Amino acid sequence: MRNFDGRIAVVTGAAKGQGRSHALALAQRGADLVLVDIAEQIPCASRMGTPEELEETARLVEALGASCLTVKADTRDPQQMRDVAAAAVERFGRIDVLLANAGIAAYGPVREMADDVWRDVVDVNLGGVAATIRAVAPVMAKQRSGRIIATASSVGREGGPNNANYAASKWGVIGLVKSVAIEMAPYGVTVNAFSPMSVSTDMCHNDLTYRLFRPDLAEPTADDVRDTFATLNPMAVPWIEVSDATAAVLFLASDDARYITGVALDVAGGWNAFHCA
Numbered sequence: 001m002r003n004f005d006g007r008i009a010v011v012t013g014a015a016k017g018q019g020r021s022h023a024l025a026l027a028q029r030g031a032d033l034v035l036v037d038i039a040e041q042i043p044c045a046s047r048m049g050t051p052e053e054l055e056e057t058a059r060l061v062e063a064l065g066a067s068c069l070t071v072k073a074d075t076r077d078p079q080q081m082r083d084v085a086a087a088a089v090e091r092f093g094r095i096d097v098l099l100a101n102a103g104i105a106a107y108g109p110v111r112e113m114a115d116d117v118w119r120d121v122v123d124v125n126l127g128g129v130a131a132t133i134r135a136v137a138p139v140m141a142k143q144r145s146g147r148i149i150a151t152a153s154s155v156g157r158e159g160g161p162n163n164a165n166y167a168a169s170k171w172g173v174i175g176l177v178k179s180v181a182i183e184m185a186p187y188g189v190t191v192n193a194f195s196p197m198s199v200s201t202d203m204c205h206n207d208l209t210y211r212l213f214r215p216d217l218a219e220p221t222a223d224d225v226r227d228t229f230a231t232l233n234p235m236a237v238p239w240i241e242v243s244d245a246t247a248a249v250l251f252l253a254s255d256d257a258r259y260i261t262g263v264a265l266d267v268a269g270g271w272n273a274f275h276c277a
């Protein structure tokens, strides 16, 4: 089904994980892509994308017949993001879909948290999403159409021990999205958040995350943490697949969602039913 034929989509965090999955699904459905990733490591974060992985996403997108512009950029830098938006418009003439997906995680109790662990997580997850939206929103306002989807999280509507930086940043994303949704509605642009529970990517599957869930084990594996992860949601799923995440994001980006704006869409096995709103 080529329901994104002729659309131009900008995806941040496109080197791997959910960003790559979203990019490939959009390409498969007819969109052309602008792929953005920092493609280098921020020290406190779990393994991030590499230049080779960003190139591999581009190769896979082009193999599906889509055109593609690849930009190595840091979403935290507003000027770099304005340059991305300008390059997208120069190459393709417009931006129809923005997936502000790039994010990082790093853990610790807030009373002991190193300054970079606080700063980098909040700067990327909230500041980076804001810089991305601020760069692209003027383009969409001018063309009087567009879809903006920012990736939040289940912990964007609850607290999480050892996760205050991440939770604060993702709550911030939801506040940002709701505010921009109101501002952009008169321009025919929808702005929504996507709030997944754990997703089966490197951000979920790494030693630091595993140790957080099984501090009793020296070297926990995925099998050791599976049951603990599953206790977080009533459907008892340990983590969702990237395809589950992509399906929700594609819906919000599609014509079917044209009057949906200012929501945070949970894909969380019902974890969200524990939240007050």
Ligand SMILES: NC(=O)c1ccc[n+]([C@@H]2O[C@H](COP(=O)([O-])OP(=O)(O)OC[C@H]3O[C@@H](n4cnc5c(N)ncnc54)[C@H](O)[C@@H]3O)[C@@H](O)[C@H]2O)c1
Pocket: 012, 013, 014, 015, 016, 017, 018, 019, 036, 037, 038, 039, 040, 047, 048, 049, 050, 073, 074, 075, 076, 101, 102, 103, 104, 105, 124, 125, 128, 151, 152, 153, 154, 195, 196, 197, 198, 199, 200, 201, 202, 203, 204
């Ligand atoms: N995996 C999970 O369990 C989970 C759960 C809820 C929400 N999320 C969110 O989903 C989004 C995607 O994460 P993922 O699971 O695909 O993880 P991932 O680590 O596989 O991919 C994240 C990508 O973002 C890129 N990135 C990070 N900071 C960047 C920056 N400043 N500028 C440009 N690119 C940057 C990384 O290089 C990487 O390629 C993130 O916002 C994350 O917070 C993930």
